[in-house]
Amino acid sequence: MAKQGSPKYDYDLIVIGCGPAGQKAAIQAAKVGKNVAVIDRRESVGGVCVHTGTIPSKSFKEAVVFLSGYRQRSVYGAGYRVKSDIVMSDLTFRCNRIMQIEIDVIHHQLRRNNIHVLAGTASFVDKHTVSIESVENTTTKTAEKFLIAVGAKPRRLPDIPFDGKNIFDSDDILTMDKLPRELTVVGGGVIGTEYASMFAALGVNVTIVDARKRLLEFIDQEITECLQYQLRSLGVTLRLGEEVKTCEISDGGQVITRLRSGKIVVSDCVLFSAGRVSATEDLHLKKIGVKTDERRRVVVNEHFQSSLPHIYAAGDVIGFPALASTSAAQGRLVACHAYNIKDKRIESDLPYGIYSIPEISFVGKTEEELTEEEIPYETGIARYREIARGHILGDEQGMLKLLFHRETQHILGVHIIGEYATELVHIGQAVMGLGGDLRYLRDTVFNYPTLAECYKVAALDGYNKIRIAQTIEKRGDD
Amino acid sequence: MAKQGSPKYDYDLIVIGCGPAGQKAAIQAAKVGKNVAVIDRRESVGGVCVHTGTIPSKSFKEAVVFLSGYRQRSVYGAGYRVKSDIVMSDLTFRCNRIMQIEIDVIHHQLRRNNIHVLAGTASFVDKHTVSIESVENTTTKTAEKFLIAVGAKPRRLPDIPFDGKNIFDSDDILTMDKLPRELTVVGGGVIGTEYASMFAALGVNVTIVDARKRLLEFIDQEITECLQYQLRSLGVTLRLGEEVKTCEISDGGQVITRLRSGKIVVSDCVLFSAGRVSATEDLHLKKIGVKTDERRRVVVNEHFQSSLPHIYAAGDVIGFPALASTSAAQGRLVACHAYNIKDKRIESDLPYGIYSIPEISFVGKTEEELTEEEIPYETGIARYREIARGHILGDEQGMLKLLFHRETQHILGVHIIGEYATELVHIGQAVMGLGGDLRYLRDTVFNYPTLAECYKVAALDGYNKIRIAQTIEKRGDD
Numbered sequence: 001m002a003k004q005g006s007p008k009y010d011y012d013l014i015v016i017g018c019g020p021a022g023q024k025a026a027i028q029a030a031k032v033g034k035n036v037a038v039i040d041r042r043e044s045v046g047g048v049c050v051h052t053g054t055i056p057s058k059s060f061k062e063a064v065v066f067l068s069g070y071r072q073r074s075v076y077g078a079g080y081r082v083k084s085d086i087v088m089s090d091l092t093f094r095c096n097r098i099m100q101i102e103i104d105v106i107h108h109q110l111r112r113n114n115i116h117v118l119a120g121t122a123s124f125v126d127k128h129t130v131s132i133e134s135v136e137n138t139t140t141k142t143a144e145k146f147l148i149a150v151g152a153k154p155r156r157l158p159d160i161p162f163d164g165k166n167i168f169d170s171d172d173i174l175t176m177d178k179l180p181r182e183l184t185v186v187g188g189g190v191i192g193t194e195y196a197s198m199f200a201a202l203g204v205n206v207t208i209v210d211a212r213k214r215l216l217e218f219i220d221q222e223i224t225e226c227l228q229y230q231l232r233s234l235g236v237t238l239r240l241g242e243e244v245k246t247c248e249i250s251d252g253g254q255v256i257t258r259l260r261s262g263k264i265v266v267s268d269c270v271l272f273s274a275g276r277v278s279a280t281e282d283l284h285l286k287k288i289g290v291k292t293d294e295r296r297r298v299v300v301n302e303h304f305q306s307s308l309p310h311i312y313a314a315g316d317v318i319g320f321p322a323l324a325s326t327s328a329a330q331g332r333l334v335a336c337h338a339y340n341i342k343d344k345r346i347e348s349d350l351p352y353g354i355y356s357i358p359e360i361s362f363v364g365k366t367e368e369e370l371t372e373e374e375i376p377y378e379t380g381i382a383r384y385r386e387i388a389r390g391h392i393l394g395d396e397q398g399m400l401k402l403l404f405h406r407e408t409q410h411i412l413g414v415h416i417i418g419e420y421a422t423e424l425v426h427i428g429q430a431v432m433g434l435g436g437d438l439r440y441l442r443d444t445v446f447n448y449p450t451l452a453e454c455y456k457v458a459a460l461d462g463y464n465k466i467r468i469a470q471t472i473e474k475r476g477d478d
Numbered sequence: 479m480a481k482q483g484s485p486k487y488d489y490d491l492i493v494i495g496c497g498p499a500g501q502k503a504a505i506q507a508a509k510v511g512k513n514v515a516v517i518d519r520r521e522s523v524g525g526v527c528v529h530t531g532t533i534p535s536k537s538f539k540e541a542v543v544f545l546s547g548y549r550q551r552s553v554y555g556a557g558y559r560v561k562s563d564i565v566m567s568d569l570t571f572r573c574n575r576i577m578q579i580e581i582d583v584i585h586h587q588l589r590r591n592n593i594h595v596l597a598g599t600a601s602f603v604d605k606h607t608v609s610i611e612s613v614e615n616t617t618t619k620t621a622e623k624f625l626i627a628v629g630a631k632p633r634r635l636p637d638i639p640f641d642g643k644n645i646f647d648s649d650d651i652l653t654m655d656k657l658p659r660e661l662t663v664v665g666g667g668v669i670g671t672e673y674a675s676m677f678a679a680l681g682v683n684v685t686i687v688d689a690r691k692r693l694l695e696f697i698d699q700e701i702t703e704c705l706q707y708q709l710r711s712l713g714v715t716l717r718l719g720e721e722v723k724t725c726e727i728s729d730g731g732q733v734i735t736r737l738r739s740g741k742i743v744v745s746d747c748v749l750f751s752a753g754r755v756s757a758t759e760d761l762h763l764k765k766i767g768v769k770t771d772e773r774r775r776v777v778v779n780e781h782f783q784s785s786l787p788h789i790y791a792a793g794d795v796i797g798f799p800a801l802a803s804t805s806a807a808q809g810r811l812v813a814c815h816a817y818n819i820k821d822k823r824i825e826s827d828l829p830y831g832i833y834s835i836p837e838i839s840f841v842g843k844t845e846e847e848l849t850e851e852e853i854p855y856e857t858g859i860a861r862y863r864e865i866a867r868g869h870i871l872g873d874e875q876g877m878l879k880l881l882f883h884r885e886t887q888h889i890l891g892v893h894i895i896g897e898y899a900t901e902l903v904h905i906g907q908a909v910m911g912l913g914g915d916l917r918y919l920r921d922t923v924f925n926y927p928t929l930a931e932c933y934k935v936a937a938l939d940g941y942n943k944i945r946i947a948q949t950i951e952k953r954g955d956d
Contacts, residue, residue: 020926055866058866058927062871066549323926324926324927326923328923328926329923348918350923351925352925353926361925388532391576391579392533392540420901422925423925425925426933430909430914433914433918434914434918440826440911444907444911445806447831447839447900447903448806449533450904451901452900452901452904
């Protein structure tokens with residue numbers, strides 16, 4: 001397709017940052033004939049997602065699950081592992097290979113859509129011009145529209161002596177040269193919990209410290225409890241409702257973490273994963289009048305436009321939920337809005353995936369939310385140990401919980417913890433998105449043996465519960 | 479709940495055979511207060527599904543995938559395996575444990591529902607009486623209604639010297655004492671293909687012989703081709719369109735299989751998986767007037783009633799599709815019909831799962847069927863290598879194909895080959911079952927990274943194809 005061109009500017013659209021949001025916006029704009037460039041500060045594309053975030057941590061997880069024999073323990077015994085002396089390079093070797101493939105895939109997609117890739121650090125010179133500073137030189141480029149998709153980075157507390165040897169943040173944790181014997185994880189959010197569980201599965205003694213009363217506060221409480229139980233079984237110590245006062249490296253090279261309660265946690269390494277801040281500091285946004293908040297997040301409206309309507313922002317840089325999947329969706333929406341691409345979308349619930357060991361995924365509301373909103377719901381529960389594939393895979397602690405409306409039997413939420421959770425949730429998401437109810441899940445024939453059968457078992461459990469409740473109500477009437 | 483009882487008979491319902499069909503019928507009947515017994519010829523319950531069929535072969539598969547390092551080869555290299563000298567007991571050790579758990583689960587379910595389990599071989603004495611012969615004694619029991627759910631067993635051709643040492647059928651293949659160097663598999667149906675692929679993944683030289691021109695004739699041709707390509711990559715020799723003339727054991731203990739074309743295949747072992755026959759021979763069905771066909775299948779109407787309306791039959795014993803999942807569904811329907819349980823079911827497409835390496839699953843129509851029916855369809859394809867989780871899992875050859883109506887964009891079929899295929903298919907099945915179309919799959923946000931993203935990539939591919947087609951049509955109009 002011929003480029004339409006904007007004679008006044010070098011490009012129709014310049015995308016700053018090439019993670020999931022930037023890629024999808026660039027490709028969508030290019031597909032409707034726009035002249036697009038992406039600027040990335042790294043030599044290669046992909047953003048935090050590919051380089052230090054999603055892809056490395058998920059590849060690491062897969063390697064951990066495999067090499068630690070985690071899945072096989074219930075079958076071959078608790079001491080089972082594929083490799084008895086796992087070293088970091090066994091685990092990250094795989095990451096590097098997968099990262100390289102992902103980078104190649106993205107490059108290929110950008111090239112195929114004739115999108116220019118400009119390497120360097122971008123900053124705004126005026127409302128339509130950016131300067132791009134690289135090791136070799138500094139150039140300027142102009143565009144009619146911009147997308148800021150520079151992502152976020154770990155928040156580094158000023159008093160903590162980060163050294164990339166004993167004290168890490170989530171961006172450099174995988175550069176550690178050998179597996180620690182003990183690891184303290186400060187922050188029990190998604191990233192902290194994911195890494196804590198992976199290292200615990202490898203046999204590292206992990207302590208998690210968080211000021212909140214439970215891990216992952218936004219997920220359903222029963223699922224958190226199940227997670228906390230399983231983490232404790234893996235040997236994890238949970239210090240919840242506790243705050244870190246100081247963190248210092250001893251002469252012996254140990255890290256001493258002191259908590260406000262007076263407790264002391266000694267470990268080889270510490271991972272700080274206490275929030276992220278948007279990576280907007282080099283962009284000179286203030287100069288051109290783009291508003292940001294106290295965490296440097298770009299403030300946007302419902303169309304992802306910043307305070308300057310021709311400058312959009314999407315992905316982690318605007319904050320919650322900061323998931324690769326939603327960032328990609330936002331990127332596409334930006335291009336659709338910017339170029340008036342008619343795109344009547346079906347609104348469906350966003351899934352959340354936490355790649356801890358065990359994996360967690362959910363869609364829709366939690367029990368706490370439904371109770372708060374006074375929606376009369378009932379639950380249907382299936383445990384992996386009730387179905388054949390749970391045993392075959394060696395996951396006997398997994399569970400799937402359906403929340404459904406007691407009268408209409410519409411599905412209000414699906415909460416899963418265990419193997420394949422991030423995949424399985426999409427079955428329930430489809431039922432919710434297409435207006436199906438408990439009956440669909442009860443009546444559908446599932447392949448045998450699959451974990452997907454949990455939906456049927458949970459639906460039957462749900463029906464039993466409402467039947468019992470109805471019987472009791474009826475007796476009350478007599 | 480109090481049993482209602484049928485004073486004339488010992489039981490309301492006697493179920494003969496305790497596989498998936500028998501279990502589900504018995505439980506459903508018990509749940510509405512019926513007095514139920516199941517008769518099984520084995521000491522323990524479960525049927526072929528648990529003992530020699532589905533569960534052992536699927537557990538074996540999981541052990542093969544794990545111990546052979548099959549998933550890891552694209553990451554760690556083709557020679558990679560977890561255990562360098564895999565022996566049969568490594569593989570079946572896991573099976574036995576899982577079988578035992580499944581048996582316990584079934585026993586527990588039957589007991590919880592007050593269902594009597596009677597061990598022995600059943601045969602009809604009259605239309606309401608069976609005799610049950612066990613090692614200890616012979617008893618007779620009467621019932622108002624019966625369900626025949628005795629399943630099927632491998633068809634043993636008379637000229638083949640089955641010995642359980644060199645020449646096996648699918649029921650005794652897993653009893654082989656050591657892994658063969660070469661294995662000939664006669665019959666490229668589901669069971670033959672599953673075992674052939676598993677042994678090939680273990681490094682056994684496998685030859686498949688089948689009179690038909692391709693494996694698994696009922697599945698989509700592109701998927702078969704993909705399977706055949708991958709099997710050949712694993713070193714499998716395909717002798718398709720070839721018939722076995724003779725099969726004999728040489729003095730040296732090798733099996734010599736001669737084909738009609740004159741070819742000779744020499745191997746340590748042969749697996750015959752050339753069809754199954756219903757296990758009805760001991761039931762004395764003819765005596766009481768229950769009709770069977772030439773493969774001993776019980777002939778039933780749409781309510782699963784035999785020629786005697788109070789005697790039902792379900793599961794493998796009535797033939798196609800002979801899958802554990804559909805048998806279970808049939809069993810439930812039998813109880814619903816027999817006891818007038820109101821149960822307005824949603825009819826949705828049945829999924830088919832083939833647990834070969836790679837796994838295959840589909841729902842809906844194949845391209846061949848749609849072409850035959852002159853339905854204007856288009857395809858949307860996603861390859862696992864296009865998405866991050868494909869790389870993370872090390873499956874770069876998997877693919878997902880959507881078939882959709884070119885005008886309405888309704889999903890007509892979903893065909894998957896690769897990791898998790900049997901799980902993933904249920905997302906597409908839900909979309910089909912609830913009347914969703916390509917738009918749902920394009921617009922949904924999927925967890926990243928997941929294989930489920932294939933649906934989105936395939937939907938986008940499908941949209942691109944119809945857009946291109948529309949552009950061409952439009953040009954034609956000008």
